[in-house]
Amino acid sequence: MLYHLLYPLHKTISAFNVFQYITFRTIYASLTALLICFFLGPWVIKILGSKQVRQHIREDGPKTHHKKAGTPTMGGTLIIFSIVVSILLWTNLTNFYVWIVLLVTIGYSIIGFIDDYLMLIKKRSKGLSMQSKILMQSLFAIAVGILLCLHSDFSTHVTIPFLKNISPDIGWGYVFFAAFVIVGTSNAVNLTDGLDGLAIGPVIIAASTYMVFAYVAGHVRIADYLQINYVSGSGEIAVFCGALAGAGLGFLWFNTYPAQIFMGDVGSLPIGAALGTVAVITKQEILLVFVGGLFVIEALSVIFQVGFFKVTNGRRIFKMAPLHHHFELKGWPEPKIIVRFWIIAIMLALISLSTLKIR
Numbered sequence: 001m002l003y004h005l006l007y008p009l010h011k012t013i014s015a016f017n018v019f020q021y022i023t024f025r026t027i028y029a030s031l032t033a034l035l036i037c038f039f040l041g042p043w044v045i046k047i048l049g050s051k052q053v054r055q056h057i058r059e060d061g062p063k064t065h066h067k068k069a070g071t072p073t074m075g076g077t078l079i080i081f082s083i084v085v086s087i088l089l090w091t092n093l094t095n096f097y098v099w100i101v102l103l104v105t106i107g108y109s110i111i112g113f114i115d116d117y118l119m120l121i122k123k124r125s126k127g128l129s130m131q132s133k134i135l136m137q138s139l140f141a142i143a144v145g146i147l148l149c150l151h152s153d154f155s156t157h158v159t160i161p162f163l164k165n166i167s168p169d170i171g172w173g174y175v176f177f178a179a180f181v182i183v184g185t186s187n188a189v190n191l192t193d194g195l196d197g198l199a200i201g202p203v204i205i206a207a208s209t210y211m212v213f214a215y216v217a218g219h220v221r222i223a224d225y226l227q228i229n230y231v232s233g234s235g236e237i238a239v240f241c242g243a244l245a246g247a248g249l250g251f252l253w254f255n256t257y258p259a260q261i262f263m264g265d266v267g268s269l270p271i272g273a274a275l276g277t278v279a280v281i282t283k284q285e286i287l288l289v290f291v292g293g294l295f296v297i298e299a300l301s302v303i304f305q306v307g308f309f310k311v312t313n314g315r316r317i318f319k320m321a322p323l324h325h326h327f328e329l330k331g332w333p334e335p336k337i338i339v340r341f342w343i344i345a346i347m348l349a350l351i352s353l354s355t356l357k358i359r
């Protein structure tokens with residue numbers, strides 16, 4: 001809105017010229033979302049606590065989690081609110097991709113909200129069943145895939161990391177490919193969200209990395225120079241990534257160990273889905289395996305654990321999956337696991353950025 005209201009006035013007030021720059025709007029989108037979370041955080045924690053929106057802790061989990069019982073949850077509402085306000089203020093609202101990523105963020109937060117609502121407020125022990133959650137996520141993601149493929153500027157080529165000359169066109173198959181990336185990332189972030197700040201840290205890192213990819217993919221000359229797929233209009237997605245990273249930082253202020261609030265599914269499902277959508281729009285879909293490598297490692301630990309458990313009739317690879325529980329049960333203090341996982345996420349993000357040159 002600020003872009004639409006103030007940039008047209010630049011002929012009379014030249015200072016408003018600055019609103020045309022994506023870099024400027026990305027910085028302020030990030031600060032806006034951060035400050036909204038920062039200032040509304042204490043109030044949201046108080047309201048959620050007074051409405052008894054508090055975490056129930058499973059008996060079969062690591063014992064160290066029992067002291068977390070009663071921590072206010074559904075803090076994702078604050079993350080999503082701050083992102084939406086920031087995006088409405090700082091992006092070019094005529095941009096198709098901005099609406100796609102907003103649609104995904106809001107759609108998945110509704111799915112997460114229903115799940116949290118059933119579990120925490122209606123006191124249904126499991127919330128939405130896994131099947132209905134995946135079905136809702138998939139239908140939504142397929143609809144988004146179709147919208148993208150129908151858009152005249154959008155290419156159905158897939159970028160293969162490290163190989164600049166190979167970019168296969170998968171045509172309408174792209175709809176399912178995009179849906180897989182979006183649903184997979186949403187659930188992988190959800191699985192990772194099991195220790196204080198464990199999910200939001202790597203989300204900030206991944207959003208900041210994609211901020212760079214969105215900017216370069218949307219800049220015709222830089223994209224040409226780096227020989228990456230040019231995606232007209234994807235620069236605005238850098239502003240979204242800025243808002244996501246800023247909201248994440250603001251939330252981390254309260255979610256850092258020992259957490260005063262958890263995000264709930266209303267936070268983990270949409271921010272994961274938003275990252276997947278950003279990867280699709282910027283044509284760095286497969287690279288998400290590295291950018292969001294920590295989420296992939298956590299998800300794989302569950303897949304291997306469950307698979308091995310079934311094949312061997314009850315034997316386990318890890319003491320408990322997802323992987324962070326394994327280290328907890330080995331006796332690592334929670335902050336040590338969190339910070340070490342963040343370090344791995346930073347390392348993977350740096351490797352991902354290097355693919356701009358190593359190709």
Ligand code: 57M
Pocket residue numbers: 055056057058060061062065068073074190191193194195196197198255259261262263264265268302305306309316319320321322325
């Ligand atoms: C959600 N949710 C946390 C919080 C957060 C298939 C299976 C592997 C699924 C998996 C699962 O349910 N994962 C999804 C994980 C929960 O956090 C809430 O959920 C929201 C995210 N959806 O925002 O509201 C707990 O995590 C802790 N937490 C923090 N700090 C935070 O900032 O400490 C969360 C956020 C919170 C809190 O304790 O209560 C969760 O872990 O439940 N299931 C599991 O992870 C379970 N693993 C399992 O069953 N493993 C088996 C399988 C794979 C064969 C095995 O290894 O043998 C474990 N989860 C728990 N207890 N809590 C098992 C025991």
